[in-house]
Amino acid sequence: MSGMTGIVKTVAEWIKGFILFYGVYIVLQGHLTPGGGFAGGVIIACSFIMMELAFGKQRAEKELSEHGSHLLDEFGAIAILLLGLWGYFLPQMPFFSNVLLEYWPGSPFHIISAGSIPLINLAIGIKVGTGLYTIFVSLAEYKPELQEKEE
Template sequence: MHDIEKEIRESKSGMTMIVKTIVRFAMGIIILFGAYIVLYGHLTPGGGFAGGVILACGYIILTLAFGKDIALRKLSDQGASIMDNSGALAFIVIGLLGYTGGYFFLNFIDHGKRFELFSGGIIPLCNIAIALKVTASLFAIFIALAIFGKFISGLVEEEE
C-alpha cells in the first residue's frame, strides 16, 4: 500500500497537484454517494443505473487526475470485465431464483416493512447487480476510448 502511495505522489502523469489533492478528497465522497444512491434505490429517486453511473464517474475522475496507469491499478480492465459479467449474471440469477416460487422474476424474498432499508424483496438486490454492471461497463468504455484514443493519436504523429 505504501508503495502505491509513494508512486502516486511522485508520478508525473495526470494533472496538477491541486487537482490530484482535491480528487483524493472527493473520491471517497463520490463513491459513498454512489453507493447510497444504489442501496436506497428502492426508497428514493435513483437506483442501480444512476448509482452505477456515479460510481463509474468516481473511477473516471481518478483516471483524469492521475492518468490511466494508476486508475487501472485500482480497477483493471480484466477486473472491470469480470465485474461487468458478474453483475449481469447476478441479475439473471435473481430472476431465475424466482422459480423457487413458481414464476420467473418473482419477488420471492419477504417484502419487509415499507420505507425501511431492508424492504422491497429482490429490488435492492437487482439494484446492486445493475450497479455492478453499469459501473464496470462505463469505466471499461472510458478506458477503451482512452487507450484507443492514444493509439490513434500515436498513429497520426507517426504519419506526420
C-alpha cells in the same frame, strides 16, 4: 495521459471517496428514494473516471484494473439473470418473481424491505458502473500511433 496538475490531483484524492459513497448510497436507497441502480451506477462510474482523468493510467489501474472491471461487468449481468432464475425454478412462480418478499418481507420504509428489489438494484449498479468505466478506459487508452509504428 500522464495526469494533471497537483491541485487537481489533491482535490481528486480528497473527493473520490465521497463521490463513490454517494453512488453506493443512491444504489442502496433506490427502492425508498429517487435513484436506483442506473443513477447510482453512473455516479460510481463518474468517481473512477475522475481518477483516470486526474492521475492517468497507472494510478487508475491500482484503484480498479481494467480486467477486474470487465469481470465485474459480467458478474453484474449474470447476477441479474440468476436473481430472475431463482424464482423460475421454484414451483408456481414466474420468471423474475419477487421470491424473497414472501420469505423475508422486512418492514416497509427500511433498507431491508421489498424482497429482492435492493439486490437487483445492487447488481444493476455494479453492472452499469463498471460497464461505463470499461468503455471509458478503452477509449482513453487507445493509442493507434504507437501500434502503427510498432507494426
